[in-house]
Amino acid sequence: MLFPTLSFGLFFLIVFIVVWAASGSNEWRKILLLVASWAFYGAWDWRFVALLIGSALLNWGAAAAIWHQDEAARGRRKAIMILGVAGNLLVLGYFKYYGFFAEQLGDLLRIAGFARDLPLMQVVLPVGISFFTFQGMSYLADVRAGRLAPARLLDVTLLMSFFPHLVAGPIVRGSDLLPQFQETPRLTRDMASMGLLLIVWGLFKKAVVASELSTGLVDPVFFDPAAHSRLDLVAAAYGYAVQIYCDFSAYSDMAIGIAALLGYRFPLNFNQPYRATSLQDFWRRWHISLSSWLRDYLYIGALGGNRRGFARQCVNLLVTMLLGGMWHGAKWTFLIWGGLHGGVLMVERIWERVRPLWMPRLPKLLAIVITFHVVVVGWIFFRAESFDAAIAYLGGIGANNVASDVLTPLACALILFGMAIHFTPPQLGQRLALKLRVLPAPAFALLAGAVILIIDAMRFEGVAPFIYYQF
Amino acid sequence: MSHHMLSPLDLDEPELEGSGLGWTFGTILIATLFLLFANAVSLRDWIDDLPPSPAQAQAAEIADQWVGITEAMGIAVPRDVMHAQWKRAEEARFHGSGAKEEAADGPAVSTI
Numbered sequence: 001m002l003f004p005t006l007s008f009g010l011f012f013l014i015v016f017i018v019v020w021a022a023s024g025s026n027e028w029r030k031i032l033l034l035v036a037s038w039a040f041y042g043a044w045d046w047r048f049v050a051l052l053i054g055s056a057l058l059n060w061g062a063a064a065a066i067w068h069q070d071e072a073a074r075g076r077r078k079a080i081m082i083l084g085v086a087g088n089l090l091v092l093g094y095f096k097y098y099g100f101f102a103e104q105l106g107d108l109l110r111i112a113g114f115a116r117d118l119p120l121m122q123v124v125l126p127v128g129i130s131f132f133t134f135q136g137m138s139y140l141a142d143v144r145a146g147r148l149a150p151a152r153l154l155d156v157t158l159l160m161s162f163f164p165h166l167v168a169g170p171i172v173r174g175s176d177l178l179p180q181f182q183e184t185p186r187l188t189r190d191m192a193s194m195g196l197l198l199i200v201w202g203l204f205k206k207a208v209v210a211s212e213l214s215t216g217l218v219d220p221v222f223f224d225p226a227a228h229s230r231l232d233l234v235a236a237a238y239g240y241a242v243q244i245y246c247d248f249s250a251y252s253d254m255a256i257g258i259a260a261l262l263g264y265r266f267p268l269n270f271n272q273p274y275r276a277t278s279l280q281d282f283w284r285r286w287h288i289s290l291s292s293w294l295r296d297y298l299y300i301g302a303l304g305g306n307r308r309g310f311a312r313q314c315v316n317l318l319v320t321m322l323l324g325g326m327w328h329g330a331k332w333t334f335l336i337w338g339g340l341h342g343g344v345l346m347v348e349r350i351w352e353r354v355r356p357l358w359m360p361r362l363p364k365l366l367a368i369v370i371t372f373h374v375v376v377v378g379w380i381f382f383r384a385e386s387f388d389a390a391i392a393y394l395g396g397i398g399a400n401n402v403a404s405d406v407l408t409p410l411a412c413a414l415i416l417f418g419m420a421i422h423f424t425p426p427q428l429g430q431r432l433a434l435k436l437r438v439l440p441a442p443a444f445a446l447l448a449g450a451v452i453l454i455i456d457a458m459r460f461e462g463v464a465p466f467i468y469y470q471f
Numbered sequence: 472m473s474h475h476m477l478s479p480l481d482l483d484e485p486e487l488e489g490s491g492l493g494w495t496f497g498t499i500l501i502a503t504l505f506l507l508f509a510n511a512v513s514l515r516d517w518i519d520d521l522p523p524s525p526a527q528a529q530a531a532e533i534a535d536q537w538v539g540i541t542e543a544m545g546i547a548v549p550r551d552v553m554h555a556q557w558k559r560a561e562e563a564r565f566h567g568s569g570a571k572e573e574a575a576d577g578p579a580v581s582t583i
Contacts, residue, residue, distance in 0.1 A: 006517040016496075266480075434484055445502040
C-alpha cells in the first residue's frame with residue numbers, strides 16, 4: 001500500500017475516523033493503531049508481520065532485562081545490550097546481507113582454490129527492515145545509557161510498527177515517540193494545517209517530479225548509458241539527484257504529515273540538502289534521522305568519535321560512512337558511495353586542521369556547487385547496477401558522442417524546479433501553514449482539493465514504489 | 472549525547488486555541504467530496520485496477536456511470552484540460568524532432 005494511492009487514502013480515512021473516535025481510551029487508541037499498522041504492513045506480506053512482532057518482543061525483553069540489573073552491574077547491562085543488538089543485526093543480516101556475503105565468500109574460496117557451492121537462498125527482503133531494526137537498537141542503547149526507561153510491550157511494539165514511519169522512516173527514536181504514547185494526543189489546527197500541507201507537498205514531489213524524471217529521463221539513461229549522449233548522461237545524473245531527493249523527502253513529508261493528523265510529532269528528516277556548503281553540512285540536512293543515528297550510536301557511541309585522537313577520528317568517520325553505505329543494501333556500489341562520502345568528510349576535517357590561517361574559505365556559492373557535484377558523483381554509484389556500470393557512466397560523460405534526445409524541456413524544467421526549492425526561504429512551509437490554519441475548513445478543503453486535482457492531472461500513470469522501500 | 476528533536480510541525484507562533492479535530496475532519500471530508508466530483512476518473516481507474524470479482528464489476532459499472540454524469544455536467548473539464556496540457560508538455564522535444572512526429576498525427580506541440 002503506497003502513500004500516494006487511493007487505496008492508502010481510503011485506509012487512512014478509516015484509521016483517522018476510528019482512532020479519533022476511540023480516543024476516550026489511550027490504550028484502545030494504541031491497540032487500534034497497532035492493528036492498523038499490521039494491516040498496512042501485511043498488505044505487502046502477512047508473514048513479515050510475525051517478524052515485526054518478534055523484533056518488538058526481542059527489544060522489549062532485552063530492554064526490560066537491562067533495566068532490572070543493578071546499577072553496579074554495568075558489565076551485565078552492557079552484555080545484555082550487546083546480545084540484543086546482535087539479535088537485531090542477526091535479523092537484518094539474514095534478510096539483507098546473507099546472499100551478498102555468501103556470494104563473496106564463494107568467490108574468495110574459488111580464488112583460494114577451494115571451489116565450493118555455498119547454499120545460496122533467495123531471501124525475500126522484508127520492506128523497511130533496516131528502519132525498524134535501527135529503531136530497536138537505538139531503543140536498547142538508550143535504555144542501557146539511562147536516557148530512557150523501558151516501555152510497556154504495547155508501546156514498544158507500536159513504536160516499531162507505527163505505519164507512517166514503518167517502511168521508509170524517518171527513524172523515530174524511542175526517546176522521541178514513547179513519551180508521546182503516554183497520553184492521548186491532541187490534534188491542533190497547527191499540526192493539522194502543517195500536516196496536510198506536508199502531505200500535499202509530498203504528493204507533488206513524488207507523483208509529479210520524481211515519477212516524471214524517473215520514467216522520462218533517469219531510468220532509460222542509467223539502463224544503457226552507452227546509447228546516450230554526454231548531455232543526456234549529465235542531465236540524468238542531475239535528474240537522479242533531484243529524483244531521489246523528491247522521492248525520499250516526499251515519503252518523509254507524507255509520513256510526518258500522516259503522523260501529525262493522528263496527533264504525533266515526527267522529526268525533521270530533510271532540510272534543503274543541496275544548499276549544503278560542505279559534505280558535513282550535507283549530512284546535517286540529508287536523511288537527518290539516519291545521519292544523527294549513525295553519529296550518536298555508531299560514530300560516538302560505538303567507535304568513540306573524536307575521543308581517541310585525530311587519526312582515529314578520521315578512521316571512525318570512514319568506518320561510519322562505509323557502514324552507512326552498507327545500511328542501504330548489500331552491494332559494492334553502496335559501499336563505494338559510503339566510502340566516497342567518508343573519504344571526502346575525512347579530507348574536509350584534515351583540511352580544516354592544516355588550512356593556513358591566511359587562506360580564505362571558499363566563497364559560499366562555490367562551496368555549494370562543489371559539494372553538490374561530489375554528491376552527484378556519489379549518486380551515480382548509488383543508482384548504478386554495478387561498479388562497472390558506474391565507471392562506464394562516468395567514462396561516458398567524458399567521452400560519449402552518441403546523439404540522443406531523451407532530455408526534454410519538461411525534464412529540464414523539473415530539474416531546475418527541484419534545485420530551486422533548495423534555495424527558497426527555509427521556513428516557507430511553516431509560514432504558509434500559519435496562513436492556512438486560520439482559514440475556515442471549507443476554504444482550506446477546496447484549496448487542498450484543487451491542488452490535489454492539479455497533481456493528479458499531472459501525475460504519471462501508476463505510482464512506482466518509493467526508492468527507499470528497498471532499504 | 473544530547474538529542475533534541477526538531478520537527479517541521481513546530482510553527483513559530485503560539486498555537487490557536489481550541490481543538491483542531493473538527494476542523495481537520497471537516498477539511499478532509501469536504502476535500503474528499505470535492506475530488507469525488509472533480510476527479511471521478513481517478514476513482515474509476517482505481518476500481519478498474521482492483522482484482523476482478525462480481526463486486527468489483529458492479530463498482531466499476533457505477534464508477535463508469537459516475538464519470539459519465541460528471542462529464543455531462545462539465546465538472547470533469549478542468550482536470551481533462553490540465554491533463555491534456557501536461558501530456559503536451561511531456562511530449563515536447565528540443566530541436567523540434569518530437570514536434571515533427573507529433574504534427575503528423577496530432578495537435579501541434581510547442582517546442583523550445
